[in-house]
Amino acid sequence: xxxxxxxxxLVFDPxxxxxxxxxxxxxxxxxxLRHYPARRLVFQxxxxxxxxxxxxxxxxxxxxxxxxxxxxxxxxxxxVAKIIWWxxxxxxxxxxxxxxxxxxxxxxxxxxIQDLVVGVIYLSAVLSVFAYVFSAPVGTLIATSxxxxxxxxxxLQSTLADVFSGIALNLSKAxxxxxxxxxxxxxxxxxxxxxxxxxxxxxxxxxxVVLPNSGLAKAQLxxxxxxxxxxxxxxxxxxxPTMAPSTISxxxxxxxxxxxxxxxxxxxxVEIKSLDAHAxxxxxxxxxxxxxxxxxxxxxxxxxxxxxxxxxxLALAPPREAGAPAFVGQAAATAPTPRGTAxxxxxxxxxxxxxxxxxxxxxADTMTRKTYRKxxxxxxxxxxxxxxxxxRTGVAVVSRDEGxxxxxxxxxxxxxxxxxxxxxxxxGEPGTVRALTFVVAYEVGQAALAKLMHDRPAIxxxxxxxxxxxxxxxxxxxxxxxxxxxAPSFSVLVTRIRQLFELPHx
Numbered sequence: 001x002x003x004x005x006x007x008x009x010l011v012f013d014p015x016x017x018x019x020x021x022x023x024x025x026x027x028x029x030x031x032x033l034r035h036y037p038a039r040r041l042v043f044q045x046x047x048x049x050x051x052x053x054x055x056x057x058x059x060x061x062x063x064x065x066x067x068x069x070x071x072x073x074x075x076x077x078x079x080v081a082k083i084i085w086w087x088x089x090x091x092x093x094x095x096x097x098x099x100x101x102x103x104x105x106x107x108x109x110x111x112x113i114q115d116l117v118v119g120v121i122y123l124s125a126v127l128s129v130f131a132y133v134f135s136a137p138v139g140t141l142i143a144t145s146x147x148x149x150x151x152x153x154x155x156l157q158s159t160l161a162d163v164f165s166g167i168a169l170n171l172s173k174a175x176x177x178x179x180x181x182x183x184x185x186x187x188x189x190x191x192x193x194x195x196x197x198x199x200x201x202x203x204x205x206x207x208x209v210v211l212p213n214s215g216l217a218k219a220q221l222x223x224x225x226x227x228x229x230x231x232x233x234x235x236x237x238x239x240x241p242t243m244a245p246s247t248i249s250x251x252x253x254x255x256x257x258x259x260x261x262x263x264x265x266x267x268x269x270v271e272i273k274s275l276d277a278h279a280x281x282x283x284x285x286x287x288x289x290x291x292x293x294x295x296x297x298x299x300x301x302x303x304x305x306x307x308x309x310x311x312x313x314l315a316l317a318p319p320r321e322a323g324a325p326a327f328v329g330q331a332a333a334t335a336p337t338p339r340g341t342a343x344x345x346x347x348x349x350x351x352x353x354x355x356x357x358x359x360x361x362x363x364a365d366t367m368t369r370k371t372y373r374k375x376x377x378x379x380x381x382x383x384x385x386x387x388x389x390x391x392r393t394g395v396a397v398v399s400r401d402e403g404x405x406x407x408x409x410x411x412x413x414x415x416x417x418x419x420x421x422x423x424x425x426x427x428g429e430p431g432t433v434r435a436l437t438f439v440v441a442y443e444v445g446q447a448a449l450a451k452l453m454h455d456r457p458a459i460x461x462x463x464x465x466x467x468x469x470x471x472x473x474x475x476x477x478x479x480x481x482x483x484x485x486x487a488p489s490f491s492v493l494v495t496r497i498r499q500l501f502e503l504p505h506x
Contacts, residue, residue, distance in 0.1 A: 041095040048088045055081060062086060063128070083129055090125035094118045163196050166213035170194060175223050180291040184220035187211070190292075224291045230263065231291040233298060237305055238279040238317040245272050245280050251312045252282050254437055255304045258395040258413035261297035262286045279317030304413050311393045311414035342367040345390045345442050348415040350470075354462035359452055366448035372396075372435040378418075382428035385419040387443040394439030400431035411436070423449070424467060424497050450501045457503050464493040 028043055055062060060078055062085040097117050175181050175191050181201070182188040189201030189209050199216055201209040224231055239248050249270050256268040268286035275281070288297045309316060342364035346352050352360060369392075372378055379385060381401055396412040409431050412418065421427040423446060453459050468490045497503070 041092070044088065044092050044095055048085075048092050051085055051088060055085060065131075086125045086129050090121050093121045097121075163213070165217035166194065166196055166199075169199070169213060169217055174221060175226070179223055179225035182222045182224060183211075183216075229290045230287050231294050232285065232287050233294050235284045235298065235301060236273070236281060237284065238281050238319065239309065240315040240317045241275065241277070241280050242314060243312075245275055247312075248280050248314065249282060251308050251314060252284055252305070254395055255301060255308045255413075256284060256286055257436055258304055258308070258411045259286070259297065259300055260411050261288060261293055261300050263289055279320075307414045308393075340364060341392065342369075342442055345392060345415070346444075349388075349390055349417055351388070351417075351420070351463050351466050353466070354459065355452070359456075359459075363444060363448055363452065367442045367444055370441050370443060372439040372441065374435055374437055376435050376439075378433040378435060378439070378441065379429050381430070381432045384422035384426065384428050386423060386446045388417055388419045388423050388449075389433075390417045390442050390444070391415065392440040392442055395436040396433050396439055397436050398431040398433050406432075419443075420467060424463065424500070425493065426496065426500055446501075453497075453501050453503055457498075460497045460501065460503055461494055464490055464497055468493055 024047075028047075052062075060081055062082045094117075169175075177191050177193065180188070180190045187201070187203075187209060189203035191199060192202050192208075193200040194213075196213075198210045198212050201211065203209055237252070241248075249272060252270040253268075256262060256270070259268075262268055263286070266287060268284065271283045271285070273281045273283050284301065286297070286301075288294050306316075343361060345367070346355070346360045346364045352363065355363065367390075370389075372394075378389065378396060391412050391414050393414055396416075396418075398409040398412065398418065399406045400409055412433070418429065418433055421429060
């Protein structure tokens with residue numbers, strides 16, 4: 001009977017109940033659920049509510065000082081119970097802070113705020129323990145510690161400046177992790193981390209630049225990723241005034257229309273900036289989806305300017321500082337006779353780079369010229385073409401029907417080509433090719449290529465190598481515009497070409 005009473009007393013003893021709850025809570029939250037922040041927070045909240053109910057059941061109020069008449073042993077127990085309660089209260093609040101930042105999927109850029117909030121929570125918990133457990137005069141303690149805080153602040157003045165500057169920058173949201181920023185001294189890069197002391201940038205050379213927050217707070221800063229990640233780009237080009245400025249301006253609009261990296265909205269623009277006897281100067285303005293692709297788009301547009309001006313019979317003018325150019329008529333008289341249009345296109349196609357001069361000339365003689373009106377279809381999706389079509393002037397777009405709508409694969413400018421999927425692999429076109437402007441194109445027939453390959457079968461190997469490289473390059477991009485689908489191996493493609501052109505297997 002005495003043993004039963006002893007067990008019953010132990011079970012309902014507040015010391016035992018509080019100890020068991022505290023041990024189980026610590027074991028589950030700190031061991032079993034340490035890798036599951038959301039579940040740990042839910043359990044911590046439940047445990048905290050259970051602990052609060054248990055203490056109130058036994059008449060223990062964590063935020064009240066125990067009466068002086070409380071026995072010494074019970075006073076120790078009450079103190080321990082209150083400390084456990086305040087520690088768990090701090091854990092629950094910090095858990096809410098951390099899980100909220102994880103749910104927002106922005107833990108790095110919220111690191112300063114998180115650390116600040118967590119620090120305030122733990123400091124408040126410590127002061128509450130001193131006040132309600134040890135009956136310490138917190139006000140006097142804070143006033144006394146202020147002297148030491150002043151001394152410590154003077155010693156850590158530079159570090160504290162970085163800390164408070166970091167807090168100010170984080171609260172003002174001047175930039176976020178992932179933004180590309182430029183300072184007035186020329187330093188620029190993408191923000192990869194912000195902490196108490198500094199902001200880390202990754203510059204264009206892939207080097208890590210560490211900027212103290214105090215210096216960053218004083219600098220003039222331009223955020224190229226705000227208010228959105230779209231970035232504007234402006235280029236200037238000087239063209240020899242051999243045609244009317246309106247015609248040259250139309251050519252530049254065609255340049256922008258044929259780009260694969262420019263955003264269609266807002267629409268790109270061309271503005272004539274100046275006109276004199278030596279050049280028409282134009283400014284091309286367009287936007288890209290992110291600053292990271294600005295350099296790629298700029299390089300593409302420069303390439304397209306060169307190709308479209310050549311296709312339109314225009315010439316780029318020298319810069320202003322180069323002085324006046326030679327008389328155009330005299331330069332034209334002494335210039336070598338230009339190669340034929342078809343032959344120049346053969347020279348521009350990478351597939352024919354390995355051909356000899358006489359082979360290129362023979363192939364150019366067989367090419368046929370075709371014209372297409374704006375909106376006209378050059379080739380439909382799935383068509384198996386038996387010729388290679390090279391764009392001479394104008395812009396065409398390749399789009400694929402996905403059942404729920406069309407997606408744009410690429411745009412074709414002068415020098416680009418299509419039809420290789422049917423000509424060299426016996427496959428259909430990956431998408432419909434449609435003229436965006438008036439298009440002039442030249443076709444290379446299968447019969448002309450077959451004659452060259454029968455005379456020199458090594459041409460098939462060279463073409464296979466070029467196509468394989470192009471397909472692999474396209475596979476690394478957002479869309480496959482090679483026309484060959486998944487990148488085929490060199491041996492497989494050589495075998496296909498030899499079968500289609502009835503060549504002997506080498």
